[in-house]
Amino acid sequence: MQRYDLAVVGAGIVGLAHALAAARRGQRVVVIDRDAAANGASIRNFGFVTVTGQAAGDVWQLARRSATVWAEVAEAAAIPIEQRGLLLTARRPEAEAVLDAFLATDMGSGCRRLSPRDLARDWPMVADMRAALWSPHDLRIESRLAIPRLAAWLREAHGVTFAYGTAVHAVAQGRLDTAEGAVAADRIVLCPGDDWATLFPDVYAAAGITRCTLQMLRLAPPGWRIAAPVMGDLSMVRYAGYADLPEAAALRARLEVEAAEMLADGVHLIVVQSADGSLIVGDSHHYAATPPPFAPAAVEARILAAYAECLGTPPPVIERWTGTYAWGARHHLIAAPAPDVRLVVVTSGTGASTAFALAERVIDEWIGIA
Incomplete structure (x- = not known):
């Protein structure tokens, strides 16, 4: 039986991030996943590596470092960076x-304010807005492409072993x-x-972790291109980097009157564009x-209404899907349920944005790198 320095269970972005961090530090790594290919939250998302708007302090720092690692990995693994930056639009005062x-x-360092005149010149597809924030700190990859390519590069460049279609049903010391x-x-x-059903479900239960489910859409190419992901007013009461500001209270109060159903469904707008011109919304x-596995039409209509408020009449929907991720009151869970075993879960839906830096922290503390 071959022995490894590190075994990783789970080939999503959090697992791959730990494999990368360990391999870069000279560890022999195996990644084990029950599915034949990644098909969970790591590919059912925007591929939006979001720095701007993350919670101030530690999470923001994790996102900044993770974006740097993404840029390094993307170049080495031939993963296209489809978009760079962020346009955060403001419709209401x-x-x-x-x-x-x-x-x-x-x-806000490095970001700048755009006036309606700036938007009319550089972002003519954006509807009438009072202002916008441009940030250079964010980037976007195509998750469906990036996760398999990242795994292949880890195998080829770092000698990481992968065992797909292999279910782990028990974990003990060193085995x-x-x-x-x-x-x-x-x-x-x-x-x-x-x-959480198989391995250490008691840890999840003690942490109060549940699931968050979301609905996603792909729209036909609109005939224009956006250089960066676009977000709107609703995002400012959802992302802690904005929502924790005192000024956000007045915005939330107005949205509770004007967009109560959207808030109840947790709807906020992110629009990104793929290489073929289609939009993920x-x-x-x-x-x-x-x-429940069902995707209500009413929720989809609210997502499209948020799109229309920012970018006008939406193109036809050409693809729909749902995703789930572990959700808890904190950004992540790190537990040691057994000696030399760590359970690491990003519980905020920001795995793509923060996992690389979080994994570096876990591995460095674990193997004693200062």
């Missing part, structure tokens, strides 16, 4: 006040029991996302331990 308050914080036999490893990191947020 209360949203404009939040935008200005954010620009005055340390997190994983799988459907294909035992795997020996000095250390084990579990990154199962919202699959979302999303919504509902919470349950076992979410």
Whole structure:
């Protein structure tokens, strides 16, 4: 039985981030996943590596570092960066006040304010807005392409072993029991996302983790291109980097009157564009331990209404899907349920934005790198 320095359970972005961090530090790594290919939250998202708007402090720092790693990995693994930056639009005066308050914080460094005249010149597809914030700190990859390419590059460039289609049903000191036999490893990191039924479900229960489900859409190419992802007023009461500002209270109060159904469905606008010109648009947020598999038309209509408020009449919907992720009150969970075993779960829906830096922290502390 071959022995590894580190065994990673889960080949989503959190698991791959730990594999990268360990491999860069000279560790022999195996990644084990029950599915034949990644098909969970890591590919059912925008591919939007969001720095701007993350919660001030530690999470923002994790996002900044992770964006740097993404840029390094994308170049090495031939993963196209489809878009760079962020355009945060402000339609209501209360949203404009939040935008200005954010620009005055340390997190607003490098960002700039755009006037209606700037928008008319450079972003003519954007509907009538009072102002916008331009940030250079964010980037966007195509998740469906990036996750498989990242895994292939880890295999080819770093010698990481992958065992897909292999379910892990028990973990003990230095050993994983799988459907294909035992795997020996000095250390084990579990990154199962919202699959808590098999391994250490008591840890999830104690942390109060549930599931968040969201609806996503792909729209036909609109005939124009946006250089960066676009967000709107609703995002300013959802993303903590804006929502925690005192100025956000007035915006939330107005939205509770004007957009109560959107708030109830957790709808806020993100629009990104793929290489073929199509737009990925979302999303919504509902919470349950076992979410229903259904995607209500009413929620989709609210997502499209948020789009129309910012970018006009939406093109036809050409694809729909839902996703789920583990959700908790904090950004992430790191637990040690057994000696030399770590359970690492991003519980905020920001795995693509923060996992690389979080994994570096876990691995460095674990193997004693200062």
